[in-house]
Amino acid sequence: MSGPSHQGRLVVAALGLTQIIGYGTLYYSFSGLAASMARDFGWPPEWMFGAFSISLLAGGLVAPFVGNWIDRHGAGTVMAFGSICAAIALAACALAPGPIAFSAGLMAIELASTFVLYNAAFALLVQFDSGKAHRSITHLTLIAGFASTIFWPLTSALHERLSWQEVYFVFAAVHLLVCLPLHFWLARLSRNPKRVDHGATASQNIVEGSLPAERRQSAFVLMVAGIALLSFVDAAILIHMLPMLTALGLGGTSVLIGTLFGPAQVASRLLSMLSGNKIPALGLALISGLLVPISIAVLLGSTWIPGATAFAVIFGLGAGLASIVQGTLPLALFGSNGYGRRVGKATVVRLVTSSAAPFVFAFMMQHVGVEVTLAIFAGLGLLAVIFFAAIGRAMQRVLVQEPS
Template structure:
């Protein structure tokens, strides 16, 4: 029962964490740009700077989680996120808005998936892989809830009051959840190697000592490339579909993204229990590429936009899962939070360039060119994952 309480509570905090700090930005960005007298490209460039800064902090975040416990860091992150959102709302110029936005994305590294996955591994390592799947199933509703919720609120509130409401959610909902999860006598995560070593699953993972460094580099590269795709497309999802001439139909088609994410996680939970996480990672990369190519070739079409949102949602849903489970499969539980911190650092740094890059290509070369460019990044990610599959094939050192 305790396992399900952990997962359900974290699922709520992840929906709010991603909804307030990530998905809402694309809806509010045009108003921010008008407020500050900037173009949309420069507002997304500010987000890129913020993501870059968060990538620099991520390795330290992982180390702190291994030392102090992920739940305590997440509780601190909820307070930091609320303060950062209030600071964003209170700014009167870009010179103060950018540092506040940077603070919000640094706070995001304390409260989003990397932290949540580490918490699940620390509390219940023997069931962590399945718990991660269940968590991403719940959190997959973040875009489905917060895109329309933010748009609805923005219909009668400015972007600043919306951010104040979101800050309230961090304090009223997320902070109590993280504080509750940090109160767990007898199962502390502070350097408790004995608990981890008693888990019923291997500590070291599938890769042997000889292959671990190469495997880590390749996995991190593939994840970084896929993060570039996610950052580029998800931030620009609604503006991109509008630029293709889909208008309200594009919003309706884009709404399929969230349910498709959830569907992929549900299918994985029910039917893919015995599938290697590496195979799921490859499937995720392929689905993202297919979605981008389909939209680039056949747009504007409402039905193709629906196909795109569905395929991209399926691929993104799987990517969210394997981002937590593939490191477990390849490298084991030992030092998981620190490893996740290193991976997240590279993912965030590479992904930081995505919002501005995609916006720049769209503005100067059109949506089609931007989509094909990002699809090329996806092909590289797929190739890298295939190399990992070769490294981890039977007969090698694991």
């Protein structure tokens, strides 16, 4: 297969920029501004994060509808519309006169995020050139992995000079002035497979799934369950990384160890890219799932600095691969037709489970202890591996039954 075209590289670069801005403004910036928001509205900080969790859940519930719109109208068009919605939602939060109106604006932000973040971006890459989508998705996740690295300090720097409302106004302007034009350009380039003319171009733009129709329903359930479990574990441990390491006796070094997660996450995506994506999507899913119990076993086996450092790196590697799997596994198993709808359905389960993860992990740490909690979550990672392995077993049966 030939390498990506110049236009293809421009598409990935443009999407990478809008994903950094999208995740940075709609997700990562909240933690740096939440204390000021809570103070202005007279809410305890945990209430503010509770409102954020509810907003994430609401965003997940609309994902199937957004997926259908992506299949019907094209991902680029949906993302352009989402840029306008994101700007309006950010401005609505900044103008909110009280906590109820602010909560509604926060929910609007997370609803808008379903139009512009990974799921829509992955679908655009599939619609633009599904034959190279696996490689393009890997490249995109590598670029977007720097969103937290850029926007955590950027948000703090802006907030030192501006109120949180003014910061949100700045972010709204960025969506209109940067993301909206790029998404309009991408809308002209992306193609809906259903609207492609028959012939060579259509055949090149359609990827056939590796599973026959009679096995797709059960495989889809297994895939969604596996991805949801990994998202649940990743979300819980990432949010509780610092208090968890502190509870294990690592004290002040927990912050330094926790910072290794981000670079490790990017490194796994870089390694996948440099390998030429020779590992199939299901193989990446199995590796990502296995790295969860391995990392926890290393941590529990040696809670001193070397073991904790290895844990942060191994866990980060697995989380980085999990992001790639979310976009590439549905394409590999089920093909490009109906991709947006399938990813939208998977997103509902993934976001619903991951939104509950921080509370569940905190509750378990308090009642059964951090070591037992980690062991249980390691078991959830193994369960995800079992689900992915069951898909592989079904694929092997298909190959055996096919006539030579």
